Amino acid sequence: MTTVSDSDLDEADPPRGPRRWRVTSVEVLCVVLLLAIVGQSWLRTAFDLPALxxxxxxxVAVCVQALPFLVLGVLISGAIAAFVPAxxxxxxxxxxxxxxxxxxxxSGIALAGCECxxxxxARRLxxxxxxxxxxLTFLLAAPAVNPIVIVSTAVAFPGEPGMVLARFVGSLATAMVMGWLWIRFGKLEWIVERALRKLPDVHGKARWTTFAETxxxxxxDAGGFLVLGALISAALNVVVPDSWFGALGDQIxxxxxxxxxxxxxLSLCSEADAFVAASLSALPLLPRLVFLVVGPAIDAKLFALxxxxxxxTFALRFAPATFVVAVCCGVLAGLVFLGGVR
Structure with missing residues (x-):
């Protein structure tokens, strides 16, 4: 029989000291909100400027309009990850x-999900x-041509059905062209070995856990990018003079x-980017359409992911090619469905 000494027990389960309290983002947010409530009268006086x-x-308008589509999108994304095996x-x-x-x-039309x-x-597939x-075609199509993105684009651009159709066609063409280019030029050795390993499907109660966690x-993640995008959109509308956007409109x-x-x-979520593009009303539709086609296909966060x-090795080849293809497909779709440069 093997005996365990007291020293072995001490090494296996060392005594723990008192747990230290750590300041997290939740506590910081609560403090900021409390200070804002207490000092709201002073804040209202200090920042009562037309620009602000x-x-x-x-x-607020961008966040309120985009948030329902964002929530619906992540719920569908979680359901796909948990209940739809690859x-x-x-x-x-x-x-x-x-x-x-x-x-x-x-298939991207039916299986909604954000870029993240x-x-x-795609790795599971x-x-x-x-x-x-x-x-890879599914990777590019799912966040760009699903019904949530199409409906959010229609809501953001009322009275512009050509914008909705042009985004759909441009994004779908981008995904399929990249897939066909991979068949012709892609090499499996560009993808790291761990991405090729088979991932197990989840079953039973683990499905609900996967749904909730996903x-x-x-x-x-997407909410943070939405807030960042809304802040930048607000800054662009306030800080950047309209004449600058007018100059961009003149130089298409x-x-x-x-x-x-x-x-x-900007790395916006595809369920929310249409509202940011719509807020840049001084620009013609064609540049804003390219913005909507390129964003879900390749951005900074997608490159990192x-x-x-x-x-x-894969990302350094796939990302630049996707950028060029998305710009070209967006421009062609705009010229066809938007009636030219406008």
Missing amino acids: RTGATVF RVLRKVLPKSESAAVGVAGV ASVPV IGQGVAPSAA ARADLV VLGILVMAVLAVV QAGTFGK
Whole structure:
């Protein structure tokens, strides 16, 4: 019989000291809200400026309009992660890789999710034997052509059905073109080995845990980007003179490039970006359409997620190609469905 000495017990389970209280973001938020309530009269007097009132109105309007679509999107994303195994999509894909790209792109219409959620879903698909071209097509299509994004775009641009159709066609074309380009030029060795490993499906009670955790994580991540985007949108409406946007409107090529780069930098959630684009009313529709097509396809947070999931070698090749394809598809869709440059 093996005996355990007191010294072994001490080493295996060292005594713990008193637990230290740590200040988290929740406590900081509570303190800030409390100070704002106590000093609201002083704040109202100190910041009673027309520019700040305008900025606050734009900020609140963007957040209030976008939040219902964001919440619905993360709930659907969590449900897909928990209750729709990746093998279901694999079964409906045709054996022809080129045809599978088309089916994967159209599948994005039914399977809603934000950009952050589409990356792990694409990894799961590849790990379960789906062709990388089809998985990457789904990665780009799901956050851009699902009903939540389409409805939010229609709400943000009332009376502009061409904008909704142009975004749908431009985004779907971007996803499918990238899938077909992967078939022609992509190499499996660009993807790190860990992304190719099979991931187990969840069962039973674990499904609800996965649903709750996925929805919560997506809401926290996407909500933060929504607030950041609303703040930047408010700042652009207040700080940047209208004449600057007018100049971009007069130089349409420069406006398209600026809005494409802005989409990458802002890293907005696809369920909310239409309201930010709609708030930039001084710009023509075409640059704003390119902003909406590029954003869900590639932005700063997506590049980081792709690099962490599939490897830097993959991201450094896939991201620039996606940017170029998205800009081209957005411009072509705008010229066709928006009646030219406007």
